Amino acid sequence: MKIALIGYGKMGHAIEEIALQRGHEIVLKVGIENIEDNTIENIRKADVAIEFTGPEVAFDNVIKCLQAGVPVVSGSTGWLQRFDEAKAFCNKQNGALLYASNFSVGVNIFFAINKKLAELIAPHREYNVSLTEIHHTQKKDAPSGTAITLAEGILKSIRQKKQWVNEASNNPEDLQIISERIDPAPGTHSITYTSDIDDIEIKHTAHNRKGFATGAVLAAEFLQNKKGIYSMSDVLGL
Ligand SMILES: NC(=O)C1=CN([C@@H]2O[C@H](COP(=O)(O)OP(=O)(O)OC[C@H]3O[C@@H](n4cnc5c(N)ncnc54)[C@H](OP(=O)(O)O)[C@@H]3O)[C@@H](O)[C@H]2O)C=CC1
Numbered sequence: 001m002k003i004a005l006i007g008y009g010k011m012g013h014a015i016e017e018i019a020l021q022r023g024h025e026i027v028l029k030v031g032i033e034n035i036e037d038n039t040i041e042n043i044r045k046a047d048v049a050i051e052f053t054g055p056e057v058a059f060d061n062v063i064k065c066l067q068a069g070v071p072v073v074s075g076s077t078g079w080l081q082r083f084d085e086a087k088a089f090c091n092k093q094n095g096a097l098l099y100a101s102n103f104s105v106g107v108n109i110f111f112a113i114n115k116k117l118a119e120l121i122a123p124h125r126e127y128n129v130s131l132t133e134i135h136h137t138q139k140k141d142a143p144s145g146t147a148i149t150l151a152e153g154i155l156k157s158i159r160q161k162k163q164w165v166n167e168a169s170n171n172p173e174d175l176q177i178i179s180e181r182i183d184p185a186p187g188t189h190s191i192t193y194t195s196d197i198d199d200i201e202i203k204h205t206a207h208n209r210k211g212f213a214t215g216a217v218l219a220a221e222f223l224q225n226k227k228g229i230y231s232m233s234d235v236l237g238l
């Protein structure tokens, strides 16, 4: 499979390594230093584009891949306020878009555990829930995309929480997400339910970026020759 890498930073490099190991060819690598190569014509040389850039530029990059008629896997976080627009454009173009706030198999299993735990705890209102995410200091967005997905999974079941907030809060309706930035943390997420009697905590710790990169390549393999909007749960059948 011919892959265009849009964004050639920490994730772009990690994805390149896994893609080559799996027998794929990288036909385009775009970073800030060669941004002039980020053209529809160049993207068209690929079977699939994998986009890991950042919050400010992800939407434009996704749109450009869809304009090129190339299926796009996007892992950039912090741009989901424009996701509905991207989905509408994808459908209008009859294109293919796969987004996940986290591509690792472990985190996607963790998402399922998080939802199940929230369902089990929901009737027991003596528990208060909070969320912590820890990432490296170069991360541009807070809270992490993964933390937002986890918070959405909790808010579906824990009805006394009305919204997530990214700060310490005494409002019982706020689901508190605490963001810590410590090097070299690739990504740690924990959810804690606290009562006077006991605590229940679940935690996922990424040791490196291999899981995210492998998941992104699996997603690209899945998306080739498809139309529509997908997520990592479609790839993993979760
Ligand atoms: N969904 C998931 O599983 C994961 C998601 N992420 C997300 O992926 C994104 C990238 O992460 P990471 O690789 O660690 O970040 P990096 O900052 O290491 O890499 C991003 C790269 O994109 C480049 N870039 C900036 N603007 C453009 C543009 N317009 N076109 C092409 N390239 C551009 C940057 O260049 P420069 O540095 O010169 O600005 C940089 O090299 C983040 O949003 C992060 O949160 C990360 C890990 C896993």
Ligand SMILES: O=C(O)C1=N[C@H](C(=O)O)C[C@H](O)C1
Pocket (backbone or CB within 6 Å): 077, 101, 102, 135, 139, 140, 143, 144, 145, 146, 147, 186, 187, 188
């Ligand atoms: O920026 C990162 O590094 C990561 N970003 C994603 C997120 O915001 O959830 C996924 C992973 O945790 C690493």
